[in-house]
Amino acid sequence: DAGVIQSPRHEVTxxxxxxxxxxKPISGHNSLFWYRQTMxxxxxxxxxxxxxxxxxxxxxxxxxxxxxxxxxxxxxLKIQPSEPRDSAVYFCAxxxxxGGVPYGYTFGSGTRLTVV
Amino acid sequence: QKEVExxxxxxxxxxxxxVSLNCTYSNSAFQYFMWYRxxxxxxxxxxMYTYSSGNKEDGRFTAQVDKSSKYISLFIRDSQPSxxxxxxxxxxxxxxxxNKLIFGAGTRLAVHP
Numbered sequence: 001d002a003g004v005i006q007s008p009r010h011e012v013t014x015x016x017x018x019x020x021x022x023x024k025p026i027s028g029h030n031s032l033f034w035y036r037q038t039m040x041x042x043x044x045x046x047x048x049x050x051x052x053x054x055x056x057x058x059x060x061x062x063x064x065x066x067x068x069x070x071x072x073x074x075x076x077l078k079i080q081p082s083e084p085r086d087s088a089v090y091f092c093a094x095x096x097x098x099g100g101v102p103y104g105y106t107f108g109s110g111t112r113l114t115v116v
Numbered sequence: 117q118k119e120v121e122x123x124x125x126x127x128x129x130x131x132x133x134x135v136s137l138n139c140t141y142s143n144s145a146f147q148y149f150m151w152y153r154x155x156x157x158x159x160x161x162x163x164m165y166t167y168s169s170g171n172k173e174d175g176r177f178t179a180q181v182d183k184s185s186k187y188i189s190l191f192i193r194d195s196q197p198s199x200x201x202x203x204x205x206x207x208x209x210x211x212x213x214x215n216k217l218i219f220g221a222g223t224r225l226a227v228h229p
């Protein structure tokens with residue numbers, strides 16, 4: 001099992017550019033989560049999907065952020081346009097949700113985003 | 117007030133010490149509780165997962181939950197330098213028929229030889 005795979009590992013971009021982060025969840029998992037981690041705010045849940053459907057996006061900071069899950073094995077988090085305050089580590093996590101109980105809640109290694 | 121409160125530390129202990137890490141939570145709807153360990157520049161990895169009040173032991177690690185006081189603890193016995201990491205507590209809340217994982221701020225632990 002390769003675990004949750006995120007790409008790229010590092011991204012440096014200029015303010016105003018579009019940034020796309022990618023995630024491949026663990027095969028068989030039906031829930032996927034995007035988190036953002038900063039020193040100031042810790043680990044924040046941005047959005048989560050269940051069976052490819054966005055369930056709760058209340059953590060998405062503003063309209064510049066969008067997330068999609070076109071199929072069970074792929075999700076993207078897009079920031080357009082990016083701003084320096086978006087600099088953070090973005091984590092993707094997946095789990096198998098059976099009857100509301102999450103199993104195998106696993107994080108990827110994260111994407112370190114720097115917006116200059 | 118954050119839903120899960122955790123002292124960010126840092127906490128520095130000598131090798132071999134017993135470490136106590138603590139969190140409080142505010143929402144009685146929280147059902148499951150987890151402890152994650154995060155090494156520098158890595159993703160969080162699951163250490164312990166508990167549901168009921170009481171203790172759960174796994175090797176040198178013991179997770180304790182007291183639902184009456186909304187208090188979660190992680191004890192590390194015979195701490196090692198390799199235990200140096202950030203430890204995050206988390207609670208699972210069922211929302212709209214689905215679960216949400218809410219994290220504390222994380223406590224940085226340094227175990228020195």
